[in-house]
Amino acid sequence: MTVQPRKNVLLAPVTVTPTKPLTPSHLKGLLWTDVMYRATAPLAAVTYRYSHTTYHVTEQTVGFWEYLDRTRGETDYGQLSEEEIGDLYVAYRSEDRPQDAAVLRPYRDAVEHGGWVHPASERMLRLWTGHYERLGMHDPGLREHQPPGLGLEETLERLAAVGLLLDQRHCGGPVYLDLTRYGMPLRRIVTSDGRPNYLACALRELMPLVPWYDEVVLLYDRELDSDYQLLNRVLARLGPTVRRVPIGRVPIDGRITSARHGGWHGHTAGALLDAAAEAAGNGSDGGGTDALRLGMRLYFIATLGPGQSQSFRHDLLRNCLSVAARLLRRAADEGPAAGASDLLGALDRHRRGHTYVDPYRLGVLAARQGTPRSRSRTPVGGVPVTSPATSSPTRSAARSARPAALAPPAPPPAPAASLSSAVLLKSAADRVRSARPELADRLDLSSTQALRAVRDGFHGGRGVEADEVLAVVVIGRLDLPRWVKETCAFALSLAPAAREAWRRSFTRTVYLAGNPANLRGRFAFDHVACDDSAAWAAPAPGSATAGLRRLLKAFEASHELAALPAVDVTVPGRPGGRRPVHRDLYVATAKVTVTDALVHVNHLLAEAVLDGLIGPGDRLTLRFVPRLTGLGAQLAMLRVDTDVHRPDELQAYAGLTTEV
Known part of the structure; x- marks a missing residue:
């Protein structure tokens, strides 16, 4: 034997x-x-x-x-x-x-x-x-x-050191075990407020x-x-x-x-x-x-x-x-x-x-x-029943599409700084007319309730149309000014046909948590931030990015957006047919999570690029305010959605000014 x-x-x-x-x-x-x-x-x-x-x-x-x-x-x-x-x-x-x-x-x-x-x-x-x-x-x-x-933080540090961790606590998100480089899905192991799950505890116990x-x-x-x-x-x-x-x-x-x-x-x-x-x-x-x-x-x-x-x-x-x-x-x-x-x-x-x-x-x-x-x-x-030897051991995507809500017209006449209910309703209705002009005469856009029903019809109660597309952005680390810059660069890089299809789909975008550096060997992205903090897949039918969305998780950043000091961002690219301009980009922060802020700002930036309001070389000054009221500025485009305090009313969440 x-x-x-x-x-x-x-x-x-x-x-x-x-x-x-x-x-x-x-x-x-x-x-x-x-x-x-x-x-x-x-x-x-x-x-x-x-x-x-x-x-x-x-x-x-x-x-x-x-x-x-x-x-x-x-x-x-x-x-x-x-x-x-x-x-x-x-x-x-x-x-x-x-x-x-x-x-x-x-x-x-x-x-x-x-x-x-x-x-x-x-x-x-x-x-x-x-x-x-x-x-x-x-x-x-x-x-x-x-x-x-191991303590929890020491465990996370060890995982991060070998590229197996995606930590988004800096922006109010959770911590993920990241094995996407091996084709394995992201797994949340610590919540945004610091609660570990069973898998995090198992890693603490077994890794050492x-x-x-x-x-x-x-x-x-x-x-x-x-x-x-x-x-x-x-x-x-x-x-x-x-x-x-x-x-x-x-x-x-x-x-x-x-x-x-x-x-x-x-x-x-x-x-x-x-x-x-x-x-x-x-x-x-x-x-x-x-x-x-x-x-x-x-x-x-x-x-x-x-x-x-x-x-x-x-x-x-x-x-x-x-x-x-x-x-x-x-x-x-x-x-x-x-x-x-x-x-x-x-x-x-x-x-x-x-x-x-x-x-x-x-x-x-x-x-x-x-x-x-x-x-x-x-x-x-x-x-x-024996007593075992007691010697010291020695070694021998989920799919998560956030529906595009009501957002800016393309482009509306500059509204007054006083954002009345009528101004907000017109802005949201004009956005629907601009994206789907063939449907405008058949839709009731006369009230907030009617507009909500239209939105629900587009994004909830209907089948997926043959020409509907969505973009995907994978976020590893979030620095909002850099993300604004790269979002503009992504939208500017799109071909005319992709721009048109995306606009008809209300610039629908899926936000995923992931490390682009671990994914580039498996997926071809259309735009990647220069520091690998984020990556974009161009607008396409959902089947084109189904594998990526199954592998990753929805981006979660539940913290309220902080009111940062004003910061300038220059849109990448060489200016073309017009001279660069300077605009202010106002972003609401009160009761707005980081995730929701990305949704609002993304729609505003994407549609401003598609409509020619933002171009290469433009300078945007990001300004963070609790609400976009009493700004004293002329606004060229708005992002409008349901009010966080009053669900039967509308609120402006982001606004792009005329030239300053």
């Missing part, structure tokens, strides 16, 4: 947050991991990493804790059952009430700095410790303080650990496969071989639902263990605790397998308990266990080219032929 050289293996299963009961799906994953750990330990130096501390800071946990303190006060959770705590969690998730980051910060700080755990989750972990003991599972430190090796191991095994729910593909790619860059082991959920009555929705009463770990213990102790085959432990493994591993097609069945579980009792009796009748070399050989056959032992192959063998004989205390899943 040839056994592979002993290697260092890290088992890193997905962590179940202590907010709800352990369900059949959870038990399946935990038993799968336990058998893999125990079966691999005789062949390799195995570390089982399972830190609740790392993931307590996720919103589903700290949000639950804040909910409990807000709604339950000084409740004594010490006597509650896991079902009762689970019912509270279901109530929390059904509340659907946004929780501000500032409200959750004290809870995150308490976890990060002191290892604090809310009494409700502490109670749940105590109950789980009892379940682990009854099942004979290795306790990887359920109630221990096991902080991750994996360089010390030869093989890293990630066990997880199949529903998380896309995230674990990303995690696999990041960790593999750090050196080890990374194996992904997706494990299917267990349907209940034919349905697979998240524990947050309930429906687990009668199927929790405690309830199943009580029923199984009664069956194992009182059934005709007997067997007691050992039969319970082995039978649970035979059912959740060998019977259900890695998929998720079979619903939970009490009768099959009872049958597995009976099989386990018969196997244990046969093992006792056959006498002493085989030697260590025979055991290693038996385990090695279930590795299939990887270091870890496959629990499913091992479980099926146990169910068919009986458990390997052993001198250890209790056979578990066909594998002796």
